[in-house]
Amino acid sequence: MGAGSWGTTFAKVVADAGNTVTMWARRADVAASINDAHTNPEYLGDIRLPDAIRATADDVAALAEADMVVLAVPSQTLRDNLTAWAPHLPDNSTLVSLMKGIELGTTKRMSEVICEVGKVELDRVVIVTGPNLAPEIAQEQPTASVVACVDEQRARVVQNATTTGYFRPYTNTDVIGCELGGAVKNVIALAYGMATGLGLGDNTKATLITRGLAETARLGVRLGADPMTFSGLAGLGDLVATCTSPLSRNHTFGVQVGRGKTLAEAQAITKQTAEGVKSCLSIRDLAGRNGVEMPIAEQVERVCHEGLSVSEAIVSLMARQTKPE
Numbered sequence: 001m002g003a004g005s006w007g008t009t010f011a012k013v014v015a016d017a018g019n020t021v022t023m024w025a026r027r028a029d030v031a032a033s034i035n036d037a038h039t040n041p042e043y044l045g046d047i048r049l050p051d052a053i054r055a056t057a058d059d060v061a062a063l064a065e066a067d068m069v070v071l072a073v074p075s076q077t078l079r080d081n082l083t084a085w086a087p088h089l090p091d092n093s094t095l096v097s098l099m100k101g102i103e104l105g106t107t108k109r110m111s112e113v114i115c116e117v118g119k120v121e122l123d124r125v126v127i128v129t130g131p132n133l134a135p136e137i138a139q140e141q142p143t144a145s146v147v148a149c150v151d152e153q154r155a156r157v158v159q160n161a162t163t164t165g166y167f168r169p170y171t172n173t174d175v176i177g178c179e180l181g182g183a184v185k186n187v188i189a190l191a192y193g194m195a196t197g198l199g200l201g202d203n204t205k206a207t208l209i210t211r212g213l214a215e216t217a218r219l220g221v222r223l224g225a226d227p228m229t230f231s232g233l234a235g236l237g238d239l240v241a242t243c244t245s246p247l248s249r250n251h252t253f254g255v256q257v258g259r260g261k262t263l264a265e266a267q268a269i270t271k272q273t274a275e276g277v278k279s280c281l282s283i284r285d286l287a288g289r290n291g292v293e294m295p296i297a298e299q300v301e302r303v304c305h306e307g308l309s310v311s312e313a314i315v316s317l318m319a320r321q322t323k324p325e
């Protein structure tokens with residue numbers, strides 16, 4: 001459900017793993033291109049999609065008889081989209097979330113929104129996360145990933161349904177940690193991009209990755225996550241890939257802001273969804289409600305939404321009280 005960059009790429013993974021896939025595309029012309037030319041040029045250039053993928057702009061038809069419903073829309077649109085889809089979710093289907101964000105206002109993780117709006121128990125929800133930049137996977141470059149579910153058996157089913165020669169998913173039962181790792185790394189990647197755009201070097205960038213991971217884990221542990229998750233693919237793995245890659249929309253957005261572009265200009269250059277720009281607001285709220293300090297995320301929020309310059313944000317971070325690591 002969603003024919004953007006990752007939705008389309010993940011459809012290819014699932015089809016290459018031997019399954020039949022029906023994609024829902026919001027626009028009829030995108031569905032037509034997938035059916036007729038086996039391409040989604042706006043998102044994946046001339047990558048050829050497997051014949052086992054069909055597409056439709058009819059959401060009810062796409063959902064009919066699905067064993068696995070994969071949700072791949074921008075995080076902040078999940079609630080509205082799923083409200084329309086909920087009555088049509090097949091009984092006992094597995095709901096797979098590809099999304100990496102925290103809902104504005106409610107501060108809910110995507111699995112929480114899915115359970116609430118889809119009226120399903122958490123053991124039917126599987127999170128896919130990890131160092132998974134869609135353009136590389138679409139080219140079948142090898143990567144590992146994580147499929148997380150409180151029900152390990154269901155995670156294994158999704159693992160089997162997504163394993164290919166280029167995509168290697170590991171199971172995990174720490175849904176909270178996996179979701180937080182995916183959502184917060186987008187915000188840290190904005191900070192890393194800003195430092196890059198400003199021309200700063202590797203010490204600064206390594207500091208952002210390391211201290212960014214520390215504040216992600218601090219929030220996660222407070223919310224009940226397993227601290228080990230943050231040193232795995234859903235934590236460090238995704239953080240490194242997203243921070244350092246020019247293919248990342250969050251990295252790209254941050255670079256533009258670091259070069260002095262306005263938010264609107266940075267969005268125009270980035271084109272697709274940079275989830276961290278909105279999630280920095282909800283992550284700040286979530287951290288505040290739980291009494292957790294997240295200094296880097298806080299400065300990203302101030303740069304993106306309160307008019308602070310990147311240089312001023314760095315001065316604030318460096319002026320913080322010194323402390324043990």
Ligand SMILES: NC(=O)C1=CN([C@@H]2O[C@H](COP(=O)(O)OP(=O)(O)OC[C@H]3O[C@@H](n4cnc5c(N)ncnc54)[C@H](O)[C@@H]3O)[C@@H](O)[C@H]2O)C=CC1
Pocket residue numbers: 002003004005006007008025026027043072073074075077081098099100101132133134135272273275
């Ligand atoms: N692109 C990537 O490399 C990866 C993305 N993700 C996550 O997957 C989720 C989806 O990302 P992408 O597919 O990359 O996003 P995208 O921006 O490329 O595509 C989003 C899709 O959602 C559809 N959509 C449905 N309702 C919408 C609405 N109300 N407003 C805007 N678009 C709407 C769009 O038509 C589009 O097909 C995000 O949470 C992202 O963080 C996770 C891993 C990798």
Ligand SMILES: O=C(CO)COP(=O)(O)O
Pocket residue numbers: 100130131132133134186189238241242247248249250251273274275
């Ligand atoms: O989540 C991603 C890689 O794992 C994709 O990152 P971006 O959304 O920044 O492109």
